[in-house]
Amino acid sequence: MILQNPLNWSSIQPSFQALQQQELDTTNVEGWLKSWSDLEAQIYEAFSRAYRAKMEDTANQKAEALYLDLLENVLPPVSLAANQLKQKLLALDQFQPTNQTQELLKRIRTEAQIFRAQNLPLQTELGKLAVEYDKIVGSLEIEFEGQKITFYAANAKLELPDRDVRERIFRDMVAAWALVREELDTIFLKMLHLRRQIAKNADFQDYREYIWLEKNRFDYSPKDAQNLDQIIFEQVVPLATASRLERRKKLNLETLRPWDLAVEYDGKPALQPFLSVSELETKVSSMFQALDPELGAQFESLREQDLDLEARAGKGPGGYCDFFPASGKAYIFMNAVGTHDDVQTMLHEGGHAFHALESYRHQDLHWNYHGPMEFCEVASMGMELLASPHLELENGGFYSSQDAGRARKNHLRGAAIQFLPYMAVVDAFQHWLYAQAPDNIEIVDIHAKWSELHQKFIPSIDFTNLQDVLSMRWQLQSHIFTAPFYYIEYGIAQLGALQLWQHSLENPTDTVKQYRHALGLGHTRGLAGLFRAAGIAMPFDQNVVKKVMEFVSRQLELA
Numbered sequence: 216m217i218l219q220n221p222l223n224w225s226s227i228q229p230s231f232q233a234l235q236q237q238e239l240d241t242t243n244v245e246g247w248l249k250s251w252s253d254l255e256a257q258i259y260e261a262f263s264r265a266y267r268a269k270m271e272d273t274a275n276q277k278a279e280a281l282y283l284d285l286l287e288n289v290l291p292p293v294s295l296a297a298n299q300l301k302q303k304l305l306a307l308d309q310f311q312p313t314n315q316t317q318e319l320l321k322r323i324r325t326e327a328q329i330f331r332a333q334n335l336p337l338q339t340e341l342g343k344l345a346v347e348y349d350k351i352v353g354s355l356e357i358e359f360e361g362q363k364i365t366f367y368a369a370n371a372k373l374e375l376p377d378r379d380v381r382e383r384i385f386r387d388m389v390a391a392w393a394l395v396r397e398e399l400d401t402i403f404l405k406m407l408h409l410r411r412q413i414a415k416n417a418d419f420q421d422y423r424e425y426i427w428l429e430k431n432r433f434d435y436s437p438k439d440a441q442n443l444d445q446i447i448f449e450q451v452v453p454l455a456t457a458s459r460l461e462r463r464k465k466l467n468l469e470t471l472r473p474w475d476l477a478v479e480y481d482g483k484p485a486l487q488p489f490l491s492v493s494e495l496e497t498k499v500s501s502m503f504q505a506l507d508p509e510l511g512a513q514f515e516s517l518r519e520q521d522l523d524l525e526a527r528a529g530k531g532p533g534g535y536c537d538f539f540p541a542s543g544k545a546y547i548f549m550n551a552v553g554t555h556d557d558v559q560t561m562l563h564e565g566g567h568a569f570h571a572l573e574s575y576r577h578q579d580l581h582w583n584y585h586g587p588m589e590f591c592e593v594a595s596m597g598m599e600l601l602a603s604p605h606l607e608l609e610n611g612g613f614y615s616s617q618d619a620g621r622a623r624k625n626h627l628r629g630a631a632i633q634f635l636p637y638m639a640v641v642d643a644f645q646h647w648l649y650a651q652a653p654d655n656i657e658i659v660d661i662h663a664k665w666s667e668l669h670q671k672f673i674p675s676i677d678f679t680n681l682q683d684v685l686s687m688r689w690q691l692q693s694h695i696f697t698a699p700f701y702y703i704e705y706g707i708a709q710l711g712a713l714q715l716w717q718h719s720l721e722n723p724t725d726t727v728k729q730y731r732h733a734l735g736l737g738h739t740r741g742l743a744g745l746f747r748a749a750g751i752a753m754p755f756d757q758n759v760v761k762k763v764m765e766f767v768s769r770q771l772e773l774a
Contacts, residue, residue: 216254221261222285224292230254231296234303241309248316249579251300256540256581258293261285263537263546269346270531270548271523273353279346286342291335301327315739319582322431322738329428331416337409344402344409345697351395351402352532352691357387366391367526367550373477374485374554385474389684392691399690400658407648407656410699422649426700431587434742439755440703441646444639447706450760451635452672454768458632459675470677473684486555486622488613492524495551499561501611502602507727513572514565517545524561526550533693534560536567536595540581545571555622558606558613559599559630566598567591574737583737588701590745592708593715594734597749599630600716601727624771631713631767636672638706641692643668645700662686710754711746713763718750726750 216233220226234251237243265285268278301323304310312320355366364372372384414425423437463471465480479485489495496518504511521544534549545568551557570591574584585591603626606612606619614622647664648656666686678685694701719726733749743753752759 216250218254218257221257222265222281222289224289227254227258227289227293228296231293231300234300235296239303239307241307241311244304244307244310248304252579252581253541255297258289259581260539260541262290263539267523267537267546267548270349272529273350273531274529279350283343283346286339290342291339294330294335294338295332298327298330301330315578315580315583318739318741319580321433322582325428325431329417329419329425331413334413334416337413337416341406341409344406348399348402348693348696349531351398352693353530354528355388355391355395356528357384357391359384359387363528365526365528365530365550365552366532368552370477371552371554371556373474374479376478376484378475378478381474381478382472392687396687396690399696403661403690403696404658406696406699410649411654423646423700424650426649430700432742434587434753435755437646437650440642443703443706443755443760444643446755446757446760447635447639448672450757450764451632452674454764455632455636455673456675458628463675470679471675472677473681476676481621483621486614486618486625487553488555488558488622489553492522492551495524495557495561496522498611498613499558499565502562502605503565505605505610506602507731510569510731513569517547517568521546523548524551524557526552534564536564536571538568538571538575538584540575540584543572543575555625558622559626562599562602563595565602566595569598569731570594570734573731573734577735578737578739583739586734586736586738586740586745587742589704589707589742590711590733590749592704593711593746593749593751594730596630596705596708596712597715597730599626600712601719601723601730603716604723627767627771630709631764635706635709638702638709640665640668640672641689641695641702642706643672644689645695645702649699661689665689707754710760710763711749711751713767714751715749717763717766 216230218226218230231254234247234254237247239247262285265278265282268275269282272278304320305324305327310320352366356363357366357369358364359369359372366388369384369388373381375381375384410422410426414420414422417425419425427437459471462475462480466475466478468475489498500511500514500518503514524547530550531548532550534547537546537548538544539546547561547564547568549557549560549564551560570586571584574586578584586594603623604610606614606622607616608614612619644665647668648661652660652664663686665688666682669685669688689695715726715730729748729750733745736745736748740748746753754760754763
């Protein structure tokens with residue numbers, strides 16, 4: 216069934232009605248599921264393209280109006296109609312799921328369990344607030360050398376060797392941010408109360424219980440996540456603290472200030488991998504080609520019209536990869552300003568694109584593209600590491616052999632050693648927000664809790680006279696606003712990706728083959744099953760994390 220206008224409910228409704236009215240039995244259930252999947256794929260693609268337009272230009276009032284109309288007038292009736300189809304399928308007692316539909320049926324049963332019609336307008340309101348957040352953060356700029364530059368470009372300037380310049384840039388960013396602080400506080404408090412009401416409406420004790428099922432987290436519990444945070448505190452925080460101490464000593468500083476965290480401390484200028492997004496695309500494509508020719512060809516197919524990479528004023532924050540399931544195309548959005556972090560982001564989002572394309576090639580149902588979000592991040596973080604041996608110019612990459620080694624070393628220091636404690640801060644912060652904080656919470660309590668957790672997991676940074684800046688740092692972590700509880704995925708995935716890289720150093724060809732096989736399984740397996748398929752261990756065990764950190768430490772010594 217081809218929709219004439221997937222942006223309009225009156226055009227969509229007859230297709231849902233036809234599926235609802237169709238007699239369903241074991242002989243036609245698979246064809247019925249495929250028809251439903253194709254319908255959902257068209258709707259998902261329409262929403263994704265509308266979101267793309269809104270993010271590519273947050274000042275585009277027409278794009279914003281269309282997206283808000285979808286949130287308010289299309290998504291609620293679609294969600295209601297989809298829930299009716301879920302109930303219809305679940306009522307078919309004789310349905311015996313196959314390997315392709317067993318996990319899907321588990322997810323459908325869970326989604327039907329937590330669905331409440333009275334939550335639809337609350338979810339719409341959350342979507343509108345997320346649009347406001349993106350607009351505010353996307354508009355942040357400072358003046359540098361007589362020109363307005365985005366926060367992404369300003370962050371890149373924090374790699375400059377002149378400490379006075381770095382401090383001035385940092386303080387200018389804080390000043391710009393302070394102008395919108397109260398707006399962001401207000402938005403978040405509204406979001407927090409809406410989420411708590413959604414959980415209450417669905418008969419859950421707190422929002423954490425609700426979101427755990429909404430995210431289909433069947434393979435680990437909230438307690439497992441909190442235990443992982445504690446394991447990171449014990450196994451990773453000492454390494455991260457030692458790494459910052461080394462930085463302070465090499466920079467010859469009495470204390471390490473917030474503007475001292477990105478600059479190279481070996482007396483070398485910051486890496487400058489590319490001068491244009493075209494060069495970024497070309498060299499990343501060469502890296503993918505060197506890793507695996509088929510992956511290289513897949514990336515080349517994106518370059519026609521499915522990349523928006525360059526930072527610009529008014530563009531939405533962050534970076535992401537989306538997939539348009541009706542047309543089978545992936546799309547990458549980011550804010551590149553010429554740093555090595557941009558290279559890593561390009562590799563990361565490329566991994567997401569490969570996951571979508573591999574699962575699309577092997578799976579028939581829209582719901583089985585991609586996979587559990589934790590494994591989606593293995594696909595992306597794993598690609599950052601799997602492709603890293605090809606950073607050298609001789610492989611079509613960006614750097615001399617010496618600078619490529621420096622890039623890999625910096626990535627390990629940052630993505631493994633420094634990032635994991637920060638991930639634990641974000642995760643622990645949200646456990647507190649949604650399962651422990653009092654009903655009458657005030658914004659001052661939120662700022663205080665963030666500071667407390669940051670100081671626990673990330674000590675040895677001097678915030679003298681900047682305590683207020685530290686307390687509001689959470690506001691620029693977009694996940695806390697727009698994707699609650701979406702952050703533990705990065706920690707789980709990074710610990711899996713590092714194992715994947717370790718295997719690749721011993722047998723690169725077989726590791727990439729196994730990686731692609733796991734991607735192709737899509738969402739037909741649970742998280743634990745996909746980790747097994749990729750040949751890696753779930754990281755909720757202290758010994759697993761300890762061994763991974765020992766491997767990382769050895770690699771840093773070798774680099």
